[in-house]
Amino acid sequence: MTGQEILNAIHAVRDPAEMASKLATFKDDIKTYLNAGTLTSARLSYYNNHIGRELFRKLHLFEMDSDIPDTFSEGFRPTAITNITS
DSSP states (O other), X not given: OOHHHHHHHHHHOOSHHHHHHXXXXXXXXXXXXXXXXXXXXXXXXXXXXXXXXXXXXXXHHTTOGGGOOSOEETTTEEOOOHHHHX
């Protein structure tokens, strides 16, 4: 999957039950995306500013904060990828 496809899939989630059923797949897709070849600054930036941010926003919106895979700063910007990539 491309970064845009992952972002679109996360954005399309409409309720907590759907998010819960898809979260493991999102994490796997993100891990694959980030680990495809060399982790470039552009790929990491897209995760930090788009994919991760939307994932965190949705998890927070659905009151699923305990499922947020990485630490984040104000504005829901991911500050690490440790739990996604491990």
